[in-house]
Amino acid sequence: MATVTYPATCAGTLTEKINSRSARVGVVGMGYVGLPLATEFARAGFSVTGIDLSPEKVDRINQGASYVQDVDSKEFRSLVGERKISATSDFSVIAELDTINICVPTPLRKTKDPDMSYIQAACQEIARYFHPGMLVILESTTYPGTTEEVVLPMLSGNGLKVGKDFFLCFSPERVDPGNPRYQTRNIPKVVGGVTPDCTRIGTLFYSQALETVIPVSSTQVAEMVKLLENTFRMINIGLVNEMAVMCDRMGINVWEVIDAAASKPFGFMPFYPGPGLGGHCIPIDPFYLSWKTRQAGIEARFIELAGYINGQMPHFVVEKIQAALNDRGKPLKGSKVHILGVAYKRDIDDVRESPALDIIHLLIERGAEVSYSDPHVPSIRVDGVELAARKLNGELRTSDCVVIVTDHSSIPYERVVQKAQLVVDTRNALRGIVSDKVIRL
Numbered sequence: 001m002a003t004v005t006y007p008a009t010c011a012g013t014l015t016e017k018i019n020s021r022s023a024r025v026g027v028v029g030m031g032y033v034g035l036p037l038a039t040e041f042a043r044a045g046f047s048v049t050g051i052d053l054s055p056e057k058v059d060r061i062n063q064g065a066s067y068v069q070d071v072d073s074k075e076f077r078s079l080v081g082e083r084k085i086s087a088t089s090d091f092s093v094i095a096e097l098d099t100i101n102i103c104v105p106t107p108l109r110k111t112k113d114p115d116m117s118y119i120q121a122a123c124q125e126i127a128r129y130f131h132p133g134m135l136v137i138l139e140s141t142t143y144p145g146t147t148e149e150v151v152l153p154m155l156s157g158n159g160l161k162v163g164k165d166f167f168l169c170f171s172p173e174r175v176d177p178g179n180p181r182y183q184t185r186n187i188p189k190v191v192g193g194v195t196p197d198c199t200r201i202g203t204l205f206y207s208q209a210l211e212t213v214i215p216v217s218s219t220q221v222a223e224m225v226k227l228l229e230n231t232f233r234m235i236n237i238g239l240v241n242e243m244a245v246m247c248d249r250m251g252i253n254v255w256e257v258i259d260a261a262a263s264k265p266f267g268f269m270p271f272y273p274g275p276g277l278g279g280h281c282i283p284i285d286p287f288y289l290s291w292k293t294r295q296a297g298i299e300a301r302f303i304e305l306a307g308y309i310n311g312q313m314p315h316f317v318v319e320k321i322q323a324a325l326n327d328r329g330k331p332l333k334g335s336k337v338h339i340l341g342v343a344y345k346r347d348i349d350d351v352r353e354s355p356a357l358d359i360i361h362l363l364i365e366r367g368a369e370v371s372y373s374d375p376h377v378p379s380i381r382v383d384g385v386e387l388a389a390r391k392l393n394g395e396l397r398t399s400d401c402v403v404i405v406t407d408h409s410s411i412p413y414e415r416v417v418q419k420a421q422l423v424v425d426t427r428n429a430l431r432g433i434v435s436d437k438v439i440r441l
């Protein structure tokens with residue numbers, strides 16, 4: 001880092017720049033989280049630079065093409081046209097920026113340990129061009145302690161003091177892709193800084209572009225908020241998946257049970273069973289917490305148990321398909337099984353960790369002939385082999401079994417039941433349809 005001159009008060013200068021929206025905003029990692037966030041700050045009048053290692057993403061942004069479903073293409077094009085958003089792979093732009101939001105991936109390693117390499121790589125580059133007066137906010141989901149144990153030391157080189165010369169926060173990203181009601185702008189944003197000034201500046205920053213900001217007392221609290229939310233979902237889904245297996249054994253319709261239980265106006269919140277967990281968050285984030293607590297000598301037993309139960313669901317679905325075919329005198333081996341929907345949830349195009357991939361893998365392993373259709377996903381890779389989506393219409397009559405794995409809302413479900421020979425429904429997409437052809441989870 002070159003010799004630096006320290007402004008009289010970094011906090012004062014940065015506050016002024018944020019208030020006047022002249023602060024130059026940077027977002028590192030322009031994926032499902034980064035692109036919508038960058039767009040909100042550009043809409044609020046800031047000049048935003050996205051930094052991403054992917055040359056394809058950088059090109060598409062600079063051409064004004066949104067590649068995230070929830071970012072309106074027309075508006076995005078005009079923001080790029082007005083030079084409110086641009087992108088680059090060159091980190092040296094950081095020398096000109098005032099704020100950085102880090103939105104890079106945080107996957108798990110095969111051993112279920114956190115993979116911090118993306119955060120570390122991003123911070124290494126940021127540190128090269130870091131200068132006094134900057135605000136840095138980590139948004140990637142991670143274990144409690146990451147901001148102060150991993151990011152802070154990387155940015156504190158050259159004697160810069162946090163809370164005085166620069167400001168560091170954690171703010172969990174809560175985006176819910178495909179949710180038409182809650183998007184980046186109206187999902188309340190929790191933010192916790194290393195010092196009270198960090199929290200104050202982080203709060204001020206987000207409140208320029210987002211509707212509600214919730215300051216908390218530390219980065220660790222903000223990190224833990226996200227893990228509580230996602231662990232809560234993962235464990236409740238695990239519970240209801242176990243209920244589904246129990247109900248199946250006892251011949252009880254689990255969906256009807258949940259609907260009736262949900263009539264209780266207090267003390268109950270419905271969760272629904274399904275073919276297994278998917279996405280970049282719910283199957284992964286709780287293991288960040290269990291990894292960290294293990295180091296403190298505490299076993300996160302709820303998380304491990306729910307992880308096991310949820311991980312068994314693709315096997316349970318394959319058993320149901322096999323049993324349904326066998327009841328009709330057909331072996332699974334050699335049968336044509338059509339998977340309807342492979343995205344990890346309804347109306348999105350994301351297949352990361354999708355249980356459909358596990359189900360397809362298990363079916364192929366047992367000798368089934370597998371095809372798939374999904375209006376949002378043109379192709380997938382399973383076991384290193386690329387499969388192209390087929391047209392649903394053509395597959396309905398020729399398949400021995402159609403399996404609804406993702407309940408996209410554009411599918412004509414009544415027609416599916418009319419034309420198919422057998423349908424296994426893992427999502428209750430066929431709610432209200434009575435037919436001998438239908439086998440429910």
Ligand SMILES: NC(=O)c1ccc[n+]([C@@H]2O[C@H](COP(=O)([O-])OP(=O)(O)OC[C@H]3O[C@@H](n4cnc5c(N)ncnc54)[C@H](O)[C@@H]3O)[C@@H](O)[C@H]2O)c1
Nearest residue numbers: 029030031032033052053054103104106121122140141173
């Ligand atoms: N997708 C969601 O619904 C969601 C919701 C809440 C939280 N999160 C969390 O947000 C974070 C980002 O998730 P995402 O879904 O946006 O991931 P993503 O894979 O869609 O995007 C990440 C982007 O970072 C880029 N990148 C990787 N390493 C980089 C580096 N060193 N420098 C610059 N760019 C780099 C990648 O090219 C990619 O474009 C993760 O921690 C995730 O857990 C995601």
